[in-house]
Structures are given as structure tokens and as C-alpha cells.
Amino acid sequence: MRWLAGAIVLVASTAAAQSVATLRGRVLERATQEAVAGAVITVGNELAATGDDGTFVLELPRGSYTLEVSAPWLVTSRHPLTLEADTSLVLEVDAAAETGGERIEIIDIAPTAPGETRVDARLARAVPGGGDAGKVVQSLPAVARPPAGSAEIVVWGAAPRDTRVFVDGVPVPALYHLGGYRAAVGNDLVGDIHLTPAAFGADRGRAIGGVIEIGLADPATRAAWRAQADLLDASVSGRTRIGPVTIAGAVRQSWLDRAIAIVADPQELAPNAPLPRWTDAQLVARATLGTDVVATGWVLGALDSLERTLASDDPATEVTERVDQRWIRAQVTLRRDTARGFEAATLWAGRDRTSDDFAFGITPASHTSVQWVGGVRGVQQTRLSELATLTVGADIDAELATLSRSGSLTIPAREGDPHIFGQPPGDDVSADRWRATTIDAAGHVAVDVRRGRVTATAGARVDAWLLDASRLTPRVGRTPGIGTQQIVYTEDPRGSVQLRITDETIVRIDGGRYHQARAASDASAVFGTPTLGLEEAWHVTAGGQWRRAPFAIEAAAYARWLDDLVARDLAVTPPLAKTLTQGGTGRVVGVQLTARVVGWRGISGWLSYALGKSTRRDDTMQAERLFDHDQTHGLIAVAGWEHGGWTLGGRVRLSTGEPRTGVLGALFDSRSGRFQPIRGAQNGERLPVFFAADLRAERRFPLGPTRGAAYLEVQNLTGRANGEEIIYSADFAQHSYLTGLPLLAIVGLRIER
């Protein structure tokens, strides 16, 4: 993540004149000589933040400045500086009077590319969302307001599957645990969170939506130990040093369901509210080898389970579901910083397992998948001259999946299925077992060139994809299957142009082409199409930024054109082994206005408004329809205020309701004895407008030799009953809304040393 941050700063720091110098620095705490991470460096109107190792890099016109180092827990220091050539500094700072606990910091005041956001984990934890760093993603500009209980992320009108989540550059299958209460990537070891909603660079691929990067912190910067507990779960973490290796570990276990079960039967209390169990654990080790090589290794894992029964007065409509999800990732990275750049190599592997057993009355459905994944990636960045920087890299990702599934074609529902909430799925039962392999080897290159007020990045990514499915046609007895393999080559140009109009104002345009492979679950000869290939998208973003520390304002416009999307074959009798097609297309357009503040009188946060439209067409013969998660308007305000031993966080969200398909009438099905809806136009209606205001307060205090903190979070302060789904009476003659949580209060305690 550090090199990425460096690259962002590099690209952003277009010099006002051709005579630009590089300022490199490292910030140390004077008393301990330990690196200071997350301090804000201000030089003129340029801002940077120190990384986990206390370093920073800025590109500045030659001249005289005052360099300021600040952070809420530091005594602000100012240093006169004359920059005549590339310069390196070591700055010593003093810690402020100890109050204990966490403090807010924001790494970057304003994004570099339109819509891009990077948030430090400590601010993330201050934002209402359960005190969990990863939850902040749902509050970022460009991210649609998620439905209650949803673990999915919709970024600028992209389907959840189209946005990839990485931890230190390694892809993970999910950002959140089941039910969306907590992030799956722990909490205590998260360093920062970085969202690129569209038009990301050539170093990332295999996604046609956005990219979410979770950066783990340097374990040396973590507390010696920490314990935290609240109504949802409990966690402990610790750090130690063995020789040159610093090791940190954390584990978290939920108890939400058991806490409720103490006082009431969860099924009786809240049959519609999922009460999953979750566990996650992380182990991170880091060491410096020699003088300039840093080795980092980690293992992450997450376990989720959910059992629920939606009881009914009619056994034929009783729903039971049992979900079990688990994944693990391990990686080793070697990184070497050089005078002209850096180079890094990563080797990673993992395993995902998901099983979902579902029954609607006597109609069963099940889905099991086991995926072995792994990859290797390497990247090198070199400054060619004062004007140009070259980044080259290569990566290979592989996924070997074994799947089995039985039940209706419509379980689980896909984006675009005209589903009516509460309606039983189809009772047709098919079954299949299959294997699918996806291997992608890619190379990428990008050149950053600065000339006067203009910075341009030209890049490209070339991928060779191997897509394999074990059966081209459905199984019949023991007849050996004939598989299918295809090798596809893609060349994706990526680039950006940035113009610095004044020292405070820049405009920028980014664009590129993107591809992602079909999901392994879609390669069934019974439930999907084994010969599916790649989905494609073109992205263009354009925007302007004005920033004067500590404020920044950004306007961004975005557009995506999606092609070859995997979609249902809507034919009455689809071809054999081709129930999915690649005839889907989509269009996403929108604008976003964001204002940010960093550390102004202890206040950090953002206010963002987005206006957008996302549409899909499942087939060229079909009419265009709204994307299932389309939200026309989205307004979000997030703020954290730190004062003395207090941290206050607030969040206000206002958004258009998601589209839904209405009901025109009903017919009686004598076989099931239930009514069935006659549907209106697909996604022709919307849920009501969503509004919620949330507040979080934390009080830190000394506790003997340790530090303590108590916190209270209240979500939906106004108690507004937000409609999350349209529900119908049994005969579909009346409708109302299933409402979300009127009030959610979480109290917790944290102790650390």
C-alpha cells in the first residue's frame, strides 16, 4: 500500500514549474525514536501523510517553505525548508500529553483520481458503523447505501461482484461477514482503506466495477495488546517482537445471537433479522532484511454461519436456511525501496468454502463450492528522470473450483431476476456437479510523465485467460464428460491526464478498458453455460479538485459502458447447457460532489452528494431496465471530532430507494394452495426514500498502567421506519413495507496498552 500511496502522491504532485524537486522524509518520535505513522505533512498547499514506517514523499517546485508536521497526538512542529534539489529529511517530533486510546487521522485530504478516497482506519473506526474500520466503506462517497442486513457493496452503479476487494494486494472473497454487521478483515490490524470507484490503473485487473484496498498496518505500530467487547462481538489482539520480526495477531468472535438468546428466542424475536455467527483472525509478521528489504507475511481467515427459520402458518411456505462460509488467505511479500523507486513481489494462496442449504416448504435447494486460489505478483517502479516514472509488473491469479448445486434455476436469484419479495421460488429441481478453472496471467506497464502543469499516465494491461469447465453438457449416468477450454487474450489501455490550473486547483480525466472472468458458479452445464467468457467494461471519469488545507472540494463525473455481461437466457426453452448468455449490456452515468475537511479544529469528515443512473439490458431484444441497486440520489455526511479525551462521530444518510418490480394482481395456484403475483414492469417502482442519522461517542481514560475507552453508538437516531422491502398480503391485494432497524444502540469497552 505504501508504494501505491507514493505513486498517488507522485502523480498528484504536478509541479507549477518545470523545476521540481523531490522531498523525502521520515518522521520519528523524539523520545522513542520510533516511526510516526499517519502524521500529516503540510508544505505550502501540498499534503501528504506518513506511512507505517514514518516516511513521506512530496514533489514540490524549488523554493522556500515551512514544513509542518501535525497529528492530534503530536505537538505540532514547523520546520523552515529551502528546496533546491532532491532532499531527504529526518524530522523528530514530540508526543502530546497522553490521553490514551485512538485518535483520528486522515491520510489524504483529497483524492487524486475522481472519486478516489483513502481513509485511515482510526477515522474509519470513529464513523458510526459499529467501531469497525471496514464498515466505513459503506459510508464512503461513491458507495450506494446498502440495504439493511446486506453484505454487498455497490460502487457507482456496479454490481457487487464487479468490485474486487484486496488486502495488501491479495484478493479476498468478501468485505463483510454474513449479515453485514462486521468487516471480514478483522479490525485491529487494519491500517487504511482505499476506494477507487472506477477507472483504476493498469496494476489492477479482473474487475469491471471498482477496487477496494484494505491495507494492513505495520504490526510495530499496533498496541502491545488490546481487548474490546460490545454487544456484537469481542476481540483481542497483541504484538510481540522475536528477534528482527515483529508479529501481531488478532482474533474476533461474535456473540450477538447468543446474547439475544439469553433473553429471548431469536426466531420469535426477529425472524426476519439474520443473526449469523462470525469469527475472524489475523496474524501478521514483518521484518527488515538487511538494510532496504522489508518482508511481510500474514494469514487471514474468516468463518461465518447462519441458521434461520422463517416460520409460517402454512408448512408449505416455511423457509429454512443454513449457510456456512469460510475463507483463508496467506501471503508473503518482499519489498525493497531504492533511491529511484521500489520493487515488490508477493506470493499468496487461499481456500474458500461456501455451502448454503435452503428449503421452501418441501422444495429443497443447496449450493456448495470449494475454491483453491493462489497467485503471484511483482511490481517495479523506477524514476526514469525528473519528468518520468515507469511502473512495470506482472501477476498470475488462479482459481480451481469444485461445485455442486441442486434446486431451482432461480435459487439464488441473479441481478435482473424480476423477483417479488416473499414469493416462493420455482419448485423445479435440477442438480449438477462441476469443476471450473480460471487462470489469468497478466503484465502491466504505466508511464507517468510530468511536463509543466500537465501530468499524464499512459498504461496498459495485457491478460491471457484460461477458462475451463469440466462438462460441456449435463451429466448422464457415468458417461465421461467432455470439458471445454478457452484461452482469451485481452489488451486493456488505461490512462489519465491531469492539468494543474493553479496551485490549488486541478482537473483530471481517467479512462480505461476492463475485463473480468465469468464466475465459476456460472459454468454449470445445467444451471449456467460452460462456455461463458469474459465480461467487459469501458470507464471514463473526469473531475476537478480544489484544495486548500485543511479543506478540499471535488466534482467528479463518471460513465461506464458494460458489455458481454452474463445474463439469463429468457427464452421459454433455452438451448441445452446455455441457460446464461453474454448478451447483457449496461450503462452507468453520474456526477458526484464532495467536500472534505481534515483536522480543522479537530474535525475531519466529508459531505458528498451523488446523482446517477445505472441501467441494464439482458438481451438486445429486451428493453432497457434499471439496475437492481440503482440509486438516483445519494447524500452522505460523515464527521469525526476529537477534543480532549472525547471522540464524537456522526453520519447522516439520505438516498433514493432501490427499484422494485410491482404487482398488478394475483392468480391462485391450486397445486400449492397459494396465490402468485402478476408482475408489473420490471423495476418499475421504487422503495421509499431512506434517511438515517447516526452518532458515536467515545470517552478515553487512563486505567492504571493501561488505557481504557468506553463508547456508545446509536444508529438511526430519529427512529425513522425506512422501507427496506415491499411486502404483500397472502393474496397480493395489499402491500406495505418491511422496515429496517428503528434504533440500534451499541455500547462497548476497549482496554489497551
Added chain:
Amino acid sequence: MMRRAVVAMLGLSAACADPLDQRLAIIDQPRVLAVIAEPAEARPGAMVGYSAVIASTEGPVTAPPSWAYCTAPKPPTEDNAVSTGCIDDEALIVLGTAPTVTGALPADGCIRFGPDVPPGGFRPRAADASGGYYQPVRVIADALLAFGLSRITCKLPTAPGEVALAYDRGYVANANPELEPVSLDRVPAETAVSLTAAWPASSVETYLYYDPMSQTLIDRREAMRVSWFATGGTIDVDASAVGEDDDATTVSTTWHTPAAGTAWLWFVLRDSRGGIAVEARSITVE
């Protein structure tokens, strides 16, 4: 108190709030309760008779409905039991307007609604959870729109040859179950009365089922389900079921009777292969 605190703290109470009536047991307007095919299962081309059970607040409705076979299959991505083409008048074989009608099942039923597919490599339709395929029968009675699904016997073209042959030889078509007569005549007003539906053991048939995952034949017993209806009062549950592994031949529930007067009760017994039996009874509430 503790419970209320937790409910308030988690805000879970609203998540389960459902202000709408999800119950169908009390007849408060005319409604089709069942469409009965006799025989319950037959091969395409065979003659099948149909009758409808229509209830109103005053008791059974005797006005003759309009009948038609629908020939429009639904896409496999459709959750509903019938195609929207069956709602419109696009693809119908009219059977007439009468309390009961008889018509020959369309000969191409196993192609339109079953596993047989036209030449050219198409996806065979999947059977339901009991291995069945169904011919839709449309019923219109005044403003009421209902469908019966008449089970049709088809072969197993997608199964291994020896399995398909064994199925063809061993499968026995479904027969409608029977309900024991209801002995209830008079009940006290506004009290709790036990309702019991019973059927002979022979109504629970054992049948061959083709398991699409293992691609083998297995013996299964029918599951049974009774839907309860009344024109007044309340009934504890809409339906009661007996699973495949349960030998019980009776189910019960409680009817909280209305004020004095005349009420009607209907018991609708369904087996898991689409067979239906109905008992209707006029009750004096006193």
C-alpha cells in the same frame, strides 16, 4: 423488562413487523380453494375431468366457471407456476363453461411442459420436487383467476438408459387422496373447537422418484398437507402437514368459532404429487 431492553437496543422488533394479513384460512370474499383433476395423473392424450371448489362467505359457489387448457410453457427463470401467456388469451384450448368439464390432455404436454424437447438441442424442463410435470388448466369464475396443474406422466429422456427403462416400468401414476368424512355438525359459539382431518393410509402412496443428483431411482412416500378454511372465527394455522417420513394419517388444529349462526368449513388435502381431496361442511354455531 430485560427482553424489551434488548429488543430496543438491537432495534429488531421492527424488522419482524408485518402489518399485512398473511393468512388465508378465513373466507372473507369469494375464493377458489382447489381445482381437482380426476385422475390426478395421466399420460398426454388421456381424458381428464376437472372440478373447482369455490368458496364464499355464504358457502360453496355453484356458478359454473370457464375452463381452458393453457399451452404456453413458462421460461425456466420464471418463479410462477404458469406463464404469463396463460393469463392472456394467447395460448388456450377452451374446455367450456360448466361446474365440471372433461378434456383430453394435449398430446404434446411432455414437450411443452415436460422433459421432452424438440430437435435442435434444447434444455429439458426440470421436474418439481416430486419428479412431476404439469399441464396448466385455467379456471375463471367471475373475477377469480385460478390454475389447476394436472400432473402428466412423462418418460425420463435425460436419465441413463437403464434408469429410464426401470422408471417407465415401475412408476405408478398418482391417484387423488381421500378424506374421511367430517363428523362435525354443531359447535358452541365463540369457543375453541378441535378440527381433525383424517385419511386412509392407502391415500399415502409410495412412488418412484428420479434423483437428479445421484441419477438413480429411489422410493419415496407422499407428504400430505391439509389446508383449513372457515367462513368465520379464526383458525390457529392455515395448514398442517405430515412429512414423507411420518406415518400419521391425521392432523388437527383449533378453530375459534364465531358468533352463533351458520358457518362453513372446508378441509383441502393435498399430496405432494398434486393430488387433491376436499371435504366441505356446513356447521351450526350455537
